[in-house]
Amino acid sequence: xxxxxxxxxxxxxxxxxxxxxxxxxxxxxxxxxxxxxxxxxxxxxxxxxxxxxxxxxxxxxxxxxxxxxxxxxxxxxxxxxxxxxxxxxxxxxxxxxxxxxxxxxxxxxxxxxxxxxxxxxxxxxxxxxxxxxxxxxxxxxxxxxxxxxxxxxxxxxxxxxxxxxxxxxxxxxxxxxxxxxxxxxxxxxxxxxxxxxxxxxxxxxxxxxxxxxxxxxxxxxxxxxxxxxxxxxxxxxxxxxxxxxxxxxxxxxxxxxxxxxxxxxxxxxxxxxxxxxxxxxxxxxxxxxxxxxxxxxxxxxxxxxxxxxxxxxxxxxxxxxxxxxxxxxxxxxxxxxxxxxxxxxxxxxxxxxxxxxxxxxxxxxxxxxxxxxxxxxxxxxxxxxxxxxxxxxxxxxxxxxxxxxxxxxxxxxxxxxxxxxxxxxxxxxxxxxxxxxxxxxxxxxxxxxxxxxxxxxxxxxxxxxxxxxxxxxxxxxxxxxxxxxxx
Numbered sequence: 001x002x003x004x005x006x007x008x009x010x011x012x013x014x015x016x017x018x019x020x021x022x023x024x025x026x027x028x029x030x031x032x033x034x035x036x037x038x039x040x041x042x043x044x045x046x047x048x049x050x051x052x053x054x055x056x057x058x059x060x061x062x063x064x065x066x067x068x069x070x071x072x073x074x075x076x077x078x079x080x081x082x083x084x085x086x087x088x089x090x091x092x093x094x095x096x097x098x099x100x101x102x103x104x105x106x107x108x109x110x111x112x113x114x115x116x117x118x119x120x121x122x123x124x125x126x127x128x129x130x131x132x133x134x135x136x137x138x139x140x141x142x143x144x145x146x147x148x149x150x151x152x153x154x155x156x157x158x159x160x161x162x163x164x165x166x167x168x169x170x171x172x173x174x175x176x177x178x179x180x181x182x183x184x185x186x187x188x189x190x191x192x193x194x195x196x197x198x199x200x201x202x203x204x205x206x207x208x209x210x211x212x213x214x215x216x217x218x219x220x221x222x223x224x225x226x227x228x229x230x231x232x233x234x235x236x237x238x239x240x241x242x243x244x245x246x247x248x249x250x251x252x253x254x255x256x257x258x259x260x261x262x263x264x265x266x267x268x269x270x271x272x273x274x275x276x277x278x279x280x281x282x283x284x285x286x287x288x289x290x291x292x293x294x295x296x297x298x299x300x301x302x303x304x305x306x307x308x309x310x311x312x313x314x315x316x317x318x319x320x321x322x323x324x325x326x327x328x329x330x331x332x333x334x335x336x337x338x339x340x341x342x343x344x345x346x347x348x349x350x351x352x353x354x355x356x357x358x359x360x361x362x363x364x365x366x367x368x369x370x371x372x373x374x375x376x377x378x379x380x381x382x383x384x385x386x387x388x389x390x391x392x393x394x395x396x397x398x399x400x401x402x403x404x405x406x407x408x409x410x411x412x413x414x415x416x417x418x419x420x421x422x423x424x425x426x427x428x429x430x431x432x433x434x435x436x437x438x439x440x441x442x443x444x445x446x447x448x449x450x451x452x453x454x455x456x457x458x459x460x461x462x463x464x465x466x467x468x469x470x471x472x473x474x475x476x477x478x479x480x481x482x483x484x485x486x487x
Contacts, residue, residue, distance in 0.1 A: 002084055004064055009055060012068065015080035016051045019071075023050065030054070033070040034063075035140035062136060069154060095162050095201060104169070105149050107190050114279065115175035117142050118241040120151065123168035126206070127160045133469060134340060141243035162201040169194035170206055216240045216281045217442040220271050223290040223327055223472040224260065231257055231292070236472050237271045239280055245473075248274035257295060261304035261316060268320060269309070286442045287320050288465075290327040290472060296400045297415060300324070301452065302459060317452065321445035323465045326404050330471055338376075338407035340468040346381040346409050347439050355438045356382070356430070359410075363387055363422060368395070371402040380406075382438075384429045385413035386422040409466055410438065416460040428458065441465060 002008060020026035026047075027038040042053035058067050072081055108116060120142065124132040132151075142148055152168060155161050173187055173194065198205060219238045224231040234252045236245040248271045253263060268285060275283045289300060301317025308314050316322060329335055349355045359382035360375055366387075375383060383403065389396050403411050412429045414421075428451060436447035444465065452459050 002065060002068055004059065008084055009059070009064075011080055011083055012071075013048075013051045013055055015078060016054070016071070017047055019075060019078070021047065023047065026050065026054075029070070029074070033074065034058075034067060065154065069150070095156050095158075096165055096197065100165075100197065101149060101153060104190075104193055105145060107193070108145055108172075110145070112172075112176070113143070113145060114239075114242055116145065116148055116172055117243060119168055119171035119175050120148050121241075122171040123164055124155075126167045127155075127164035131344065134344065143243060162197075162203050166194060166198050166201070166203040167206060169197065215440065215442075216279065217440070218271070218275050218278075218280050218282060218285045219288050219441070219470060220267060220285040221245075221288050221290065221470070221472045222260070222264065222267070223330070223474060224257070224292055224295070225327055225474060226292045226294070227254065229256070230254055231260065233260055233263065234472055234474060235267050235271075237274060237285070238470055239275075239278060246274060246278065257298075261300075261306055264304070264316065265306040265308075268306070282442060285320060286445050287316070287322045288325050288441065288470075289322065290325045290330065292327050293401055293404055294397070296324070296326070296404065296464065297396070297462075299415070299459070301449075317449060321442060321449055323441055323445045323448070324463060325466050326464065327474075328404055329466060330474060335405075335407055336468050336471075339409065339466060342379075342381050342407055343409050343439075343468050345379065349381065350437065350439050356433045358382065359384055359433065361386065361426065363426075365390060365399065366402070368398045369402065371399070372406045375406045375408055380408055382408055382410040382433075383412065384426060385411070386425045386429070388422075389413070389415070403464060410444075411464045413462050414460045415462055416457075421457075425461075428454075428461065439467075441467065441470075 016026070020029055023038075023044045030036050030038040030041070038050075038054065041057045042050045044050070055064065055067070058064050068084070071078075075081075121132055124135075128135065140147070142151075152165065155164055169190060173190055176185060176187055176190075197203070217240050219240075221234075221236040221238060223234045223236075225234070232252060232254050235250040237248045237250075238245055250267050250270055255263070264287075268287075271285050272283060275285070291298065291300070301322050302315050304316040305313050306316050306319050308319055329339070345358060346355065349357050358378075358380055360378050360380040361384045362371070362374075363386050366374065371383075383406065385403070389399055403413070410433075412432070414425055432447055432451050437443045444463075448461075448463050452461065
C-alpha cells in the first residue's frame, strides 16, 4: 500500500484531474471502477475541489489504495505511478503472480459467488487476525468474483498475504464440499493449487482435520418504522454468508401496529418458497422483528397470531423461531461501531468456550441514564437484568430505552417479576445462555422458544438481540431512489 503522505496525495490528485478533466468522465470512473456515486461524494463544481473531496472521502474509509489500484489498472503507464511507488519498489515484494491468480479463478463458476464470499471472509480473519468488516466497513458488497480477486491481490504481500491465499483456497474447498454434498464436483485442481502455493510460500496447512463450514440459515427481517399512528413495515430475506438480501416478491406496507401480524403469514410462505431453490442448510426462516422503542414491551411472540399452511391460527412465537431487535438502533453509525466491537468480543468468547463471561448481571434496578455507561465500562457483551422493573410506565420506558441505547448484542429481562423470583430468573437466564450458540441467532431463537414453553412464567422473559452484520435497509430521504418506496 502507498504511504499517503500529503505530497503523494497531492500528486495523485493532480493526476486524476489531468486524466479525468471532465466531471462526467470522473463520475464514470468512480461508478464503474469503485462502485460509488461521485454525486453523493462531491457536487459538480471546481474540478480541483471535486478531486480533493473524492480522495478525502476514500481516505476517511481507508480505501485510497483501492482508488490507486483502479487508476493503475486503467492507466498502467502514467508517470505518477513511478513517482508514488518509488519507495514501494524497494520495500515491497508481492507474493503470488498474475498467472497464479489466473490459474485459481479459472476454476470458479459464477454461481460459486456465495461460497467464495464466505471463504474470503474466513480466510481474511485467519490471516489478518480480525474481520474484513472491521478493517473495511465501507467496502462495496462482494457481488462479483472479480471483486474478491481484486481484494486478494491488494493484500498479496508479506506473510499475511501468503497465508490469506492459502486459507482462502482451504475455505473455498470446504464451502464447495458443503454446498455440493450429495453431488460430484471434482476439486482436485483446486486442491493441487492450494498445495502448490502452500509449499512454495511455506504456509503449513491450517489443520489435518477438514474445515467445518459455517451453518447456513435464513432470516426473515421485518423492520417496523413509526409513521404517525401507523408503521411502515419493510420485509427482507437474508441468508448466512450472502452480502445482499434475497428477492422473494414481498413489498413494504403501511398499516397499524396490530395489523402487521396478518401480513407476516404471507411473507413467511413467500420467503420459504424462495428458499426452495437456494443453497441453505435450513429451509425454515427465523424471524427477526425490529420494533420501535415504544413497542419493546409488546409480547409479539404470544399476542401476534398468524395462519399456518393449513389456515389454522397459531402464536407467532410457536409457528416460527423469533427474535426481537430494535429499529431505533439501525441508522446510528456510532452505535453500530460500538456494537461491532462488542460483537467481536462476544464472538471471541464463544470460540473460546466461555460466551457468557462478559455478561453483566444487574439485580438492582438502575437509575435512568446509568445503564449504557455502566455496561460500556464493564466491556459487557450482554445483560441479565433480574431486578423488578418500575411500576410507573414512564420509568419502565426509560429503563427499556437505556437497554436499547447500550451497545450490547444480547439483553434479557422479565416483564413480570416479584423480588423472590430473582434467583429463579437468573437460573433460567443462565440455562438459556449456556445451552445455545450465542452468535448463531437461529439457535438462540430456538432455545428462547423452548424456554418460553416451560411455563407461563417463562413467557414473561424478554430477549433483545442485535448484531452489526445483518441489518435491514431502511429508506434514506437523501437517496432519490428510496423516495419511491411504496407506502
